[in-house]
């Protein structure tokens with residue numbers, strides 16, 4: 001008999017979680033104004049809000065924490081991390097930051113100015129926020145297939161090269177193209193090596209640069225290994241190195257594929273960018289050799305980057321996401337296919353066809369799932385898409401998703417069973433769900449974090 005698959009680690013420390021009642025949850029969610037970000041973590045049984053900073057560190061990472069060097073300048077932790085980044089990505093220059101959006105802030109301060117256009121595959125919300133904050137424009141050039149949740153296309157994170165070339169030749173100033181690996185917004189969908197290579201070729205043709213938003217770079221490499229011809233025998237680290245040969249720089253949220261609780265960085269091959277970014281980093285983040293991170297956290301990140309590019313780790317990780325996704329498919333629940341790297345994206349428009357788009361379909365589904373099972377997911381839909389900066393109208397995205405993001409090495413498949421059963425129960429009552437939510441109060445930018453809603 002073939003031996004079944006099992007995780008490539010065992011558990012040393014556990015943290016209790018509380019299973020609440022529906023009555024309690026009804027009270028809590030009303031007080032939270034139907035915004036899951038306003039809940040206290042104790043009010044959540046299984047927390048799939050995000051895979052960001054929520055992973056479990058290994059014993060080796062905790063050991064590295066103890067050996068962290070907290071010197072203000074020139075700490076050994078900084079040099080440990082620099083060496084890992086150089087080896088893994090091939091970039092000679094790097095600056096640490098307190099998290100991913102801080103790296104975006106610093107690097108974009110040096111590269112992007114008012115009136116610029118920044119194309120890419122669906123930019124993440126903080127990335128888009130930092131582009132629009134500078135009065136520049138983010139243009140989504142993702143392939144159309146990414147918006148068809150039923151299509152099994154293996155690389156739904158790819159950009160459409162024609163759409164990209166149209167932007168490049170339109171006469172606007174494009175300081176940089178940003179490729180997000182994996183593409184979070186389209187469902188944790190990977191970008192193929194072929195696409196990365198072609199994007200770089202186009203960038204060279206039009207004399208511009210390419211940056212990878214690298215939050216889930218290792219998961220992207222795993223999909224290249226599994227799905228792209230010619231890569232099945234290559235080591236993950238080898239694949240990563242080739243991916244980054246098609247980039248001029250990177251921003252990183254270490255809270256995802258760094259498997260640490262906080263941290264970020266940017267890295268680049270261009271000395272001029274590095275020198276300019278250094279000035280901003282010192283202003284916004286901290287001195288060159290710590291930039292917003294404690295020495296111990298840089299040390300843990302150096303270990304995490306090596307662990308996340310281990311084939312056995314990635315197999316455990318992606319298998320768990322697939323386990324949940326396959327259960328949902330078995331129950332007939334509409335999700336983005338193929339199953340992505342860090343999360344299951346439930347197609348809320350198909351799930352709740354009777355809720356009008358003006359009443360925030362995916363947010364409605366997220367709230368009902370929380371009430372049913374104490375599971376916290378997150379809306380990736382109209383609330384997140386925000387308003388058009390010029391017209392101030394709601395931007396209704398093509399897809400309304402409920403994202404169930406799975407923290408790394410944190411939950412077991414029993415937890416995944418609870419999530420699947422909770423969602424199945426909601427699916428069985430979908431016909432009766434006809435109304436959603438309305439906005440009571442919202443912020444001018446990044447409204448989803450603080451928005452207050454009421455039942456329509």
Ligand code: F0G
Nearest residue numbers: 050052099100101124126184213215253
């Ligand atoms: N880029 C991507 C693709 C991301 O998913 C995130 C964060 C960031 C950049 C920003 O990094 O949080 O460290 O400042 N995504 C989290 C999420 C918040 O839940 O998907 P950060």
